[in-house]
Amino acid sequence: MEDVLRQWGGEYALTAYDEPSGAYMFIAVHSTRLGPGAGGTRMKTYATPGDGLLDACRLAEAMTLKMAVAGLPMGGAKSVLAVPGELDPEVRRNLLLRHGRNVHALGGAYRTGPDMNTNSADMDTLNEVTPYAFGRSVANGGSGSSAPDTAVGVFHGIVASVAHAFGSADLTGRRVLVQGAGAVGGPLAEMLVKAGAHVIVSDVSLERVEALYDTLGVEVVAPASEFDTECDVYAPCATGGVLDATTIPRLRCRIVAGAANNPLSQRSDGELLRAAGILYAPDFVINAGGGIHLIGYEALGWTTEQVEAHLIGIGTTLTEIYRAADAEGISTEEAAERVAHARLAVGPSPS
């Protein structure tokens, strides 16, 4: 944990241990330069508490970049509730209430939302003790699930990536492999099929791929073969850390563009993709749709048209990043980070 904090460079991390659940609780606030730190609450089991803190810190840093590139008046932060395993519902609820009180103690410097293993109902629970929870249920004044708009943003990102790589934005007949047929991957597969793409889906859940096979007629591949499948676009929409020195040489695609947070095991993997001639859409640029949805509707009072315009903007931003990367001979990851750091250097825009 000392190493994580020394190497991180964020503003602060709030840590606690919850005796009844056995959970370690982390709120990592990486940057409030552009506005309050925003980022979801992840509930997950880790090998060690230090791994939980590391995840919170890495994800918080990615949120800083995501907010800056998306032009949202927010900073970067993330919470991790590192649970020992499945929790009894009452113990889980009390853990969430304690987390909500910790969020509230930060006085609005941190705003949270749903993430892995937390949902709108959990945000309703947090809302019992703090107003600083995005993504509450519609019945409780929230804007509902952000996943469909994350999918819309990824779709625009794929169109922009295809246009850059192939010289035409037409998806007709393009082979797109969607890894993970979940809350984002499902609606993404549907939009791609409607746009004429040949969609290939993989998921560890047979039930989920079967549902998409039945409704959309997608091709299905086993998770073990997803990296070796010939396609134009590989869209990671499952978990992070899927691309590394072992999996990148196996890829048979021209583009990597999907929703998963931190799909690269390490930063240098962006260079490996570039060397392999694969166009990479940086995660914190292409998956900003969920943040645009939650912050746009719930913090900025945007209309549906304004949210949609910002989702389309993800494609435009990616095109600019691809052109800058080509011109400078750098990875798209580095080009995107430069955009974020330039905005952070300027600071918040006057409103």
Ligand SMILES: NC(=O)c1ccc[n+]([C@@H]2O[C@H](COP(=O)([O-])OP(=O)(O)OC[C@H]3O[C@@H](n4cnc5c(N)ncnc54)[C@H](O)[C@@H]3O)[C@@H](O)[C@H]2O)c1
């Ligand atoms: N939901 C959002 O708004 C949002 C926003 C930004 C980023 N993301 C990221 O996008 C990704 C997907 O999010 P989601 O909300 O759809 O999650 P989800 O849990 O609904 O779906 C993930 C799917 O991936 C499958 N999966 C897990 N491991 C797999 C593997 N090795 N191979 C194939 N399939 C596998 C799961 O069975 C599940 O169906 C996550 O990495 C998430 O962090 C989501």
